[in-house]
Amino acid sequence: MTRSELRALFASAVELGLPVDxxxxxxxxxxxxxxxxxxxxVARVGAVTAAVRGDVAxxxxxxxxxxxxxxxRGVPVxxxxxxxxxxxxxxxxxxRHVPHRPGALPAAELATLLGGLHAALRDHDGELPVRGPLDDVDxxxxLLGWPxxxxxxxxxxxxxxxxxxxxxxxxxAHAGNVLLTDAGPVWNDFEDAWLGPPAWDLVCAGLTGAGGAGTGEIGTDLVGTYLAAAADVAAEEVAPEVLARFAELRALQADCWRAAARLVHERRAAPADRERARPAAAQHDAPAHRS
Known part of the structure; x- marks a missing residue:
């Protein structure tokens, strides 16, 4: 993070009457x-996302x-x-800050939760990107100069x-984006929402665990659990060959994002670039609270 990002975050909070002490x-x-x-x-400001995507807002x-x-529609978010x-x-x-405990849902529970999420999203008519992860890849x-x-x-x-x-x-839709609370699981972070095939979210749920750690191949039991919970997804939409292709896309997205993030951090660390902030700088940079 940079001092500029923190200053923007704190200044925005003060303007809204929120404490920054x-x-x-x-x-x-x-x-x-x-x-x-x-x-x-909880305030969120774009960092690496701003350098890669541009349109963070x-x-x-x-x-x-x-x-x-x-x-x-009654989905906890x-x-x-x-x-x-x-x-x-x-x-x-x-x-709003949601107190939660560490950990991740078991894969089968996440698959059930994901099926319900897709059913609740079916009638969402707001504007969403149509290329999703391909936008990130491109x-x-x-940014990397098209290696x-x-x-x-x-x-x-x-x-x-x-x-x-x-x-x-x-x-x-990995397990790290489901918060474990006393009242049950709560979905978080829809920043990457897009119009895509259900297989994409299932790949994210099956191949990515809390914190982005891989959890292995998607099994037929996980697919069956998802289909039982989803409203109107056909089995062929999440067939093994479909999942395999979108697993490749997920891996490509992750590799490209990591490489771009490294480049962003290198540029920020250069003497001519902005000085990187440290966690301790948060208190130093916070403006006085205005009531």
């Missing part, structure tokens, strides 16, 4: 998440719209609050992607 940095990754203690509010707006759609707002070139979003490759090996890998994969029905998806 005792902030805690919860996460410093693709986005920076700060708990604005003592308020039960658009992603935040879509995430909030999807969350509200799901909440209206992290509640979006004010925002997103744009300040000094940075997009900042605010959500943006990352552009020939990865560009060739992308072209070959795109040519093999199956033509299957699409629907609104979570977009990053």
């Amino acid at each position: 005792d902030p805690v940095v919860l996460k410093d990754g693709s986005n920076v998440l700060v708990l604005l203690r003592p308020a039960p509010v 658009g992603h935040f707006r879509r995430a909030d719209a999807v969350s509200r759609h799901l909440a209206a 992290v509640e979006p609050l004010v925002g997103p707002v744009e300040r000094d070139g940075h997009a900042v979003a605010f959500a 943006a990352a490759l552009a 020939p090996e990865q560009a060739e890998r992308r072209a070959g994969l795109v040519a093999r992607l199956p033509d299957v029905p699409v629907r609104p998806l979570h977009g990053d």
Whole structure:
């Protein structure tokens, strides 16, 4: 994270009347998440995402719209609050803090939860991207100067992607985006929502665990559990060959994103670039609270 990102986050919070006297940095990754203690509010500002994607505010707006759609249908989600707002070139979003415990749902429970999520999203009519992870891949490759090996890998994969029905998806439906609370699981982080094949979310749920760690191949039992919970997904939409192609796309997206993130961090660490902030700087940079 940079001082510029933190200043934008704190300034936006102050303008909204939120406290900034005792902030805690919860996460410093693709986005920076700060708990604005003592308020039960988490502020999120684009970091690596801003350098790769550009339109962070658009992603935040879509995430909030999807969350509200799901909440209206009784699906437990992290509640979006004010925002997103744009300040000094940075997009900042605010959500209610949800206390939760470490850990991840077992794969079968996540598959059931995902089937219900897809059913609740079926009638979402808000605007969503149609290329989803391919937008990330192309943006990352552009930042990297289109390295020939990865560009060739992308072209070959795109040519093999199956033509299957699409629907609104979570977009990053791994177990780390399901918060474990005393009241039950709560969905979080719809920033990557898009119109895509159900297989994409199932791949994310089956191949990615809490914190992004791989958990192995998708088994037929997991697919069957998902289909039993989903409203109207046909078995051929999540057939093994379909899952295999989208697992390749997930791997390509992850590889390109990691490479782009490394480049962003290297540029920020250069003497001529902005000085990287440290967690301790959060308190130093926080403006005085204005009542």
